Amino acid sequence: MKKTILQLALGSLVLAGIASCTPIKKGEYASGSATIFCDDGFKNILEEEIEVFEYTYPQASILPFYVSEQGAIDTLLANGTTAIVVTKELSKEQIQYMKSKYKRIVRQDPIAVDAVALIINKDNPVNSLSMEEVKQIMNGEITKWSQLAANDTASIRIVFDNAGSSTVSYLREKFLPEGKTISEVANAYAQENNAQVFDIVKSNPEVLGVISVSWLGDDLSAAKKVPVEIRNTQYQNENDTVATNLTTEVKILKISNPTEDNDYSLVAYEPYQAYIYSGDYPLVRKVYFVSTASGSTVMNSFYQFVRGFVGQKIISKTGILPYKMNPRVVQVI
Secondary structure (H helix, E strand, O other): OOHHHHHHHHHHHHHHOOOOOOOOOOOOOOOEEEEEEEEHHHHHHHHHHHHHHHHHOOOEEEEEEEEOHHHHHHHHHOOOOOEEEEOOOOOHHHHHHHHHHHOOOOEEEEEEEEEEEEEEOOOOOOOEEEHHHHHHHHOOOOOEHHHHOOOOOOEOEEEEOOOOOHHHHHHHHHHOOOOOOHHHOOOEEEOOOHHHHHHHHHHOOOEEEEEEHHHOEHHHHHHOOOOHHHHHHHHHHOOOOEOOOEOOOOEEOEEEOOOHHHOOOOOEEOOOHHHHHHOOOOOEEEEEEEEOOOOOOHHHHHHHHHHOHHHHHHHHOOOOEEOOOOOEOOOOO
8 A cells, every 4th residue: 555645645634534433322423524536446435425314414524545455454453444345354463453453343244245347448349258358358368369369469458447346355365376476467457446447448458357347337327417415315215226337438357157057058148136136147256344433423424335235226216236235137238
């Protein structure tokens, strides 16, 4: 984690305070300010959660910092924030460390199931990959698009957000030998964030982008054009969780995963909510909200909000699967 990010976060704590210490009754929401550190892959989710939460509770203020996953975990362990959004649970040793050193009780719950999406330029003729082909690309065994039945002999440029991100960590653990990193693979390039990955893919046919599917859902983009007071009412009143529409600005690769469990099926799936839920789309991981905030704080109120009905409905708009709600398939093609 960059030193400047930690300094900025600690400075904000001095100015704003972690949270109000005013006691509240069960079921009420605290006022005050708090910081939260979030893996950049889930920026779209957290921004909407914060906007609706602050609209609903105008005396509450949540200040987000979007960093690498490891940066978020490091900040929490340094007691530089009381909340993070990441794809890993803290270990027993880390939980005990927070308790013994800072007298902090760790609460961590899954709030969503995310899919790691592989995206390419719309002019690229490739439409799908198998899990074995993904592995070979990540290991540098497949290096050219022509090896994937495309006519283009250009080298595959793997583009990801940053070396410490949750998507890179997931792919490394999933496909690479122990000790090897994706950044060591030829033609692999780190960017600063997911937005840059998306923009590079839009303009470069040779690029294979690695990104959280929460960046690809059109429903949340459309929702944000509606005033927040109307969105808040819709989140509270809509009962169904439906499959969202994914962006058409880039091509989202379908992934197949032939195994004994599916009779070695070659059918490939896109990362729609229904296929995340069914397990047909294979590149998935849980998203956790980890909090060390005490009960009478604004951050604990936000923690409860994100895990509640409205918070989960917001997640359903992003393209990933809310952890506590089942999807009803309306349209997936």
